[in-house]
Amino acid sequence: MAAREYGQYCGITRALELVGERWALLIVRDLLVGPRRYSELAGGLPRVPSNILSTRLKELQEAGLIRRVPHSRVIVYELTPYGAELEPVVLALGAWGFKAMGDPRAEQVITPDSMTMALRTAFRPQVAAQLPATAYEARLGPAELLVRVDGPSLAVTRSDVTLGDGPVDLAFAAGPDIRRLISGELAPARAIETGVVEVLRGRRELLDRFADTFHLAA
Amino acid sequence: MAAREYGQYCGITRALELVGERWALLIVRDLLVGPRRYSELAGGLPRVPSNILSTRLKELQEAGLIRRVPHSRVIVYELTPYGAELEPVVLALGAWGFKAMGDPRAEQVITPDSMTMALRTAFRPQVAAQLPATAYEARLGPAELLVRVDGPSLAVTRSDVTLGDGPVDLAFAAGPDIRRLISGELAPARAIETGVVEVLRGRRELLDRFADTFHLAA
DNA sequence: CGGGATCCCTTAGGATACTG
């Protein structure tokens, strides 16, 4: 038996053999946002050594979770359907880990892909379905995201690479403390007062709607 | 920063820092079934070296996921409420990994706790709610389980340590191929015909109910 | 440049033996 196998006939064990290695699920996290090239993955995972990234990509490919697709001169990696089925796992982990996040430390970075998945984690479709369709622009540290909510569906894209299609209803900037807005620890009005959230354009009351749409208990 | 941290301010990353080390989630898996003592954990994880088990238990305790509880001369480990909130993560992993299980290999063991969690993974509360309450006794390799379904609720206990309370509706024995019954690949009647499932007591038609109650697409 | 491969070192993981 391969040394890294667990020696049990069990689904959980099998899953951990496939994606339990260090960095593997973070690669999956970023690929859940969309196909990425090698350098984009490396950029989103600043602390992964290139040999490890390279090794993981081969392993994930071998396991049938990702595909290496040549796209006219550049190579992109994308999830296979089976790889994409890891989304519930990643979201469940994100929801659980959210509660243990504490305050950000200086050396911790925020990446657009991780913020995108965080928003997907906190998204409440059944709540959103009761609210009018809304487009937000959220500047969260280095991540500039265009967040479109329409009924129970959510689409998050990087606003710096999205063709501007129509004005957004609310544009705001916030730091990592937005976590406290999402957790309900900080009311929207209070978030604006204290400067945690800075409204750039649009009606500030829409931040209530945002907080209602994206919520994760802590 | 600690070497083993990922350097990102992200819930998924945080979760992986807490339970992403090798063996950690398997310890959690077994503790989700119930409190366990050190030797029980070691028995359910035959390939974990004792120093690793010891290290992980300390780390999980440090992280506030488990508690070390002296119980009149013996020490048991149990999940804290926060640790128990990992159940959705573990079930999601199990459901995903189930599809990649393939056929069992000789060196792979089956443990009562892993089978218990597998049944929890495959349990469909909304289907069960439409069916009469039913008690099964399932002998799955070394795991002898008493499975009680009552409306949308499920209780699985080891039948060898449970006081017999009333006869079960169906008792059966099966090997690892029961996976093919759960996945729907093998119809209940066919499972009995081919000897994959051996009915020990009770009406064999109840195996249809079992297969309906416990189902996981592959 | 993008997309890796190589080298060397550190540390975690694994096997076995041993102890309060």
Place this chain on the structure above:
DNA sequence: CAGTATCCTAAGGGATCCCG
């Protein structure tokens, strides 16, 4: 029973280099 202690291997980490 509930772990430590030890030794060794293999994986992870960091820097650098290579190649189209």
